Amino acid sequence: DIQMTQSPSTLSASVGDRVTISCRASQSISNWLAWYQQKPGKAPKLLIYQTYTLEGGVPSRFSGSGYGTEFTLTISSLQPDDFATYYCQQYDIFSTFGQGTKVEFK
Amino acid sequence: QVQLVESGGGVVQTGRSLRLSCAAPGFTLNNYGMHWVRQAPGKGLEWVAVISYDGNHKYYADSVKGRFTISRDDSTNTLYLQMNSLRPEDTAVYHCARGAAPHWLLIDYWGQGTLVTVSS
Numbered sequence: 001d002i003q004m005t006q007s008p009s010t011l012s013a014s015v016g017d018r019v020t021i022s023c024r025a026s027q028s029i030s031n032w033l034a035w036y037q038q039k040p041g042k043a044p045k046l047l048i049y050q051t052y053t054l055e056g057g058v059p060s061r062f063s064g065s066g067y068g069t070e071f072t073l074t075i076s077s078l079q080p081d082d083f084a085t086y087y088c089q090q091y092d093i094f095s096t097f098g099q100g101t102k103v104e105f106k
Numbered sequence: 107q108v109q110l111v112e113s114g115g116g117v118v119q120t121g122r123s124l125r126l127s128c129a130a131p132g133f134t135l136n137n138y139g140m141h142w143v144r145q146a147p148g149k150g151l152e153w154v155a156v157i158s159y160d161g162n163h164k165y166y167a168d169s170v171k172g173r174f175t176i177s178r179d180d181s182t183n184t185l186y187l188q189m190n191s192l193r194p195e196d197t198a199v200y201h202c203a204r205g206a207a208p209h210w211l212l213i214d215y216w217g218q219g220t221l222v223t224v225s226s
Contacts, residue, residue: 043216091211
């Protein structure tokens with residue numbers, strides 16, 4: 001099975017900060033990686049797929065990069081609505097999620 | 107608008123069975139791959155199972171293989187998850203989710219979920 005490891009587990013930041021979340025796959029997944037945002041009590045929301053393609057309606061301050069085993073989600077200027085938990089997902093071989101990164105107020 | 111509505115959750119004893127349902131008003135399930143993903147209280151997302159759009163392929167996480175079965179009834183446009191031999195570690199909110207087209211292993215829409223509690 002492919003394992004996905006996110007870092008950090010928790011990230012403290014302020015509005016306007018540039019935020020970077022990392023995701024590492026235990027084997028190469030090419031560019032079959034997605035990012036989701038989840039707020040408490042809500043279903044996850046797809047943000048980015050195929051490493052860097054923004055889902056419709058997602059603000060351009062979100063971006064993704066990487067290939068193979070190393071991937072990154074970047075929020076260029078953190079907004080109040082962005083405080084949430086973020087998950088990466090590989091969908092190369094079946095599906096696996098990372099353990100999540102909670103972005104909280106500093 | 108894509109809607110996914112789960113039902114069937116509840117409290118069940120260890121070793122018993124439960125069947126979850128997912129209705130999809132507004133789109134036809136057999137045009138999409140469909141997933142179940144669970145989230146234990148306060149924990150992260152765990153992918154559980156997927157059925158391909160044509161129903162010919164079903165895949166499961168190792169943690170549920172042999173105990174859970176994903177299926178679909180095209181006549182009622184309903185997705186199911188039959189859960190047998192339940193364990194306390196199966197306690198979670200179970201989300202029904204739609205696979206994107208054409209990459210049906212990618213999830214594009216999620217339901218709100220139904221809570222399953224397995225008591226020991």
